[in-house]
Amino acid sequence: MVEANKRWQAYDDSRSITFRQTVTKYRRKYGRHPPPGFTEWYKFARKKHVHNIDDFEQIMDDLRPFWAIEPKVIRNLAANMWRDTKQGVSGIHIRDHKVVKENNHSWRSETLMTLIKKFAEYLPDMDIAMNRLDQPRVVVPWKDMQAHLAKELETRRTPPEALDEYTQEMTGLLNLTAEGDDGLEEDPGWYPAHGEQYLDTAKLACPPESHARNADKSSRDAEATYKNRDGGVITNFNLSTDLCTVGPEIQDLHGFLFAGSSVIPTKRLVPIFGECKVNINSDILFPANMYWKHDERYDYDERGDDLRWEEKKDSMIWRGITSGGTQLKDNWQKMHRQRLVSIVNSTEMQDKPVRILTERPEQPGEYENLRQFRPAEFALNHTDIGFTETMSCIPDCSFYDNIFTLKPKARFPEQFKQKLLVDVDGHSFSGRWHALLESKSLGVKATIFREWHDSRLFAWRHFVPMDNRYDDIYTILTYFFGFGVSSDQRLAGVSNANDDAYIPKHDAEGRRLANQGREWAKKVLRRDDIEIYMYRLLLEYARIIDDNRDRIGYAGDGSELDKYDGVTDAKEIPH
Numbered sequence: 001m002v003e004a005n006k007r008w009q010a011y012d013d014s015r016s017i018t019f020r021q022t023v024t025k026y027r028r029k030y031g032r033h034p035p036p037g038f039t040e041w042y043k044f045a046r047k048k049h050v051h052n053i054d055d056f057e058q059i060m061d062d063l064r065p066f067w068a069i070e071p072k073v074i075r076n077l078a079a080n081m082w083r084d085t086k087q088g089v090s091g092i093h094i095r096d097h098k099v100v101k102e103n104n105h106s107w108r109s110e111t112l113m114t115l116i117k118k119f120a121e122y123l124p125d126m127d128i129a130m131n132r133l134d135q136p137r138v139v140v141p142w143k144d145m146q147a148h149l150a151k152e153l154e155t156r157r158t159p160p161e162a163l164d165e166y167t168q169e170m171t172g173l174l175n176l177t178a179e180g181d182d183g184l185e186e187d188p189g190w191y192p193a194h195g196e197q198y199l200d201t202a203k204l205a206c207p208p209e210s211h212a213r214n215a216d217k218s219s220r221d222a223e224a225t226y227k228n229r230d231g232g233v234i235t236n237f238n239l240s241t242d243l244c245t246v247g248p249e250i251q252d253l254h255g256f257l258f259a260g261s262s263v264i265p266t267k268r269l270v271p272i273f274g275e276c277k278v279n280i281n282s283d284i285l286f287p288a289n290m291y292w293k294h295d296e297r298y299d300y301d302e303r304g305d306d307l308r309w310e311e312k313k314d315s316m317i318w319r320g321i322t323s324g325g326t327q328l329k330d331n332w333q334k335m336h337r338q339r340l341v342s343i344v345n346s347t348e349m350q351d352k353p354v355r356i357l358t359e360r361p362e363q364p365g366e367y368e369n370l371r372q373f374r375p376a377e378f379a380l381n382h383t384d385i386g387f388t389e390t391m392s393c394i395p396d397c398s399f400y401d402n403i404f405t406l407k408p409k410a411r412f413p414e415q416f417k418q419k420l421l422v423d424v425d426g427h428s429f430s431g432r433w434h435a436l437l438e439s440k441s442l443g444v445k446a447t448i449f450r451e452w453h454d455s456r457l458f459a460w461r462h463f464v465p466m467d468n469r470y471d472d473i474y475t476i477l478t479y480f481f482g483f484g485v486s487s488d489q490r491l492a493g494v495s496n497a498n499d500d501a502y503i504p505k506h507d508a509e510g511r512r513l514a515n516q517g518r519e520w521a522k523k524v525l526r527r528d529d530i531e532i533y534m535y536r537l538l539l540e541y542a543r544i545i546d547d548n549r550d551r552i553g554y555a556g557d558g559s560e561l562d563k564y565d566g567v568t569d570a571k572e573i574p575h
Contacts, residue, residue: 004460018565020558031156033553035543048528068151075172079127088133106132111289124166134427136277162555189266205280206244231357231475237459255325276429287530290431300438305413316420323426346380437521442514462517
């Protein structure tokens with residue numbers, strides 16, 4: 001927690017305060033001018049009280065490799081990938097500063113259109129290809145990606161004569177008056193991979209020396225990079241979700257990785273916008289529609305029933321359905337959601353020891369591993385985790401009848417009575433994450449998926465990270481809720497299976513993390529932040545698809561907004 005606070009403080013202290021600072025930092029970091037229209041975007045963001053005007057790193061990372069692809073090729077793919085409706089791509093088309101058409105309709109594209117309409121007046125003509133499937137698409141082999149990134153570096157420049165406007169009437173955009181007259185000249189390279197081992201494809205995008213591709217690297221070597229040997233707690237959340245690092249250990253423990261139901265990938269770099277991806281994917285991330293669309297299943301209601309931390313139960317809750325992959329009678333045990341429900345089932349865990357932290361008898365405040373903790377009774381008293389419905393089974397879900405007892409659905413007000421809210425993946429990312437962070441409870445997160453907001457959230461400052469194998473779940477539970485009594489307080493002659501376990505309750509730490517996560521979410525995960533992010537993303541994307549992209553951009557020093565920023569003396573501006 002101390003290290004997380006330091007990282008967050010450094011992040012927060014580095015924010016640009018003025019337009020001058022913002023454009024200077026942009027050029028220094030990316031080696032280019034900001035895109036055309038950056039001035040208006042800056043004012044749009046400031047009016048909506050953006051917290052960190054600089055943190056759009058995900059956008060820049062996603063678009064970097066496209067500098068190696070000719071703009072006309074990107075435009076052709078974006079304009080036409082929707083045509084083969086079996087491949088799961090929707091098309092959204094912007095003309096004359098308006099969203100004018102959608103092709104291959106889905107609820108996702110419909111929702112995205114409502115978002116883009118909020119700022120379409122500032123955008124040039126463009127076509128957007130959007131993934132309408134749950135699961136990510138693009139897996140570019142490592143060698144190819146390195147060549148793309150090297151090409152991007154070669155193209156960096158800041159010409160003083162750059163024009164602050166996009167090119168008009170470029171060819172290759174979809175002909176909206178005669179859609180049948182043009183077509184897909186470029187092959188996206190989609191191929192079906194439903195139910196196949198995803199790591200077989202994914203590892204091709206990993207570095208040759210990575211754990212996923214180097215058989216000489218052991219699990220212990222990999223774990224040392226992201227996990228503490230004491231208690232198994234996550235120390236590097238980014239690496240704990242990295243398939244190049246953890247893939248070999250979880251390839252048969254996550255439904256998407258071995259039983260994905262809507263996997264249609266390509267090894268070609270194509271411009272498809274998606275709500276989530278794993279680290280090796282090259283999809284262009286945008287804020288998930290469930291974060292934008294009003295839906296009581298995913299929205300936090302400030303006016304709703306949410307208790308103060310002190311009034312909540314010492315318990316962890318989760319409710320969900322058996323989504324996450326195609327389930328068979330002989331594979332469900334390895335699905336990620338099913339494993340979560342099983343590992344806190346008191347009957348299932350009756351004779352299964354787990355690792356937790358325990359206080360060293362002679363060193364109060366210092367902890368060591370206890371590997372023989374019997375969790376059954378503790379799980380019964382401190383967890384409320386279960387399925388509300390079964391689905392996605394072949395031929396049907398009747399094999400669950402004697403395995404899981406379904407629990408009643410629990411709406412957010414009911415869930416918020418518990419102190420810990422665990423969040424895990426479904427078919428892909430979990431759309432409830434923002435709401436859990438906004439609550440007065442503490443979010444606990446296990447995922448393999450990346451989202452648009454990741455650089456803004458700091459594990460152990462705003463939430464508790466959890467291993468995708470859940471081997472640290474009892475370390476987390478006992479740390480925050482406490483267990484046992486210290487050795488000097490034990491009653492003589494009284495013994496039980498967990499006599500050696502003692503860890504004091506860390507309630508103040510839990511409350512502090514919950515408050516920090518809640519206050520931060522209200523600053524950086526608002527609907528306004530989603531608008532700001534999407535607007536910036538489409539400005540950057542518009543430049544990528546422009547034939548004159550090397551000669552356009554904002555070339556000024558930012559001084560024209562000194563008055564807007566309240567600057568009275570340029571010498572007073574910190575750099």
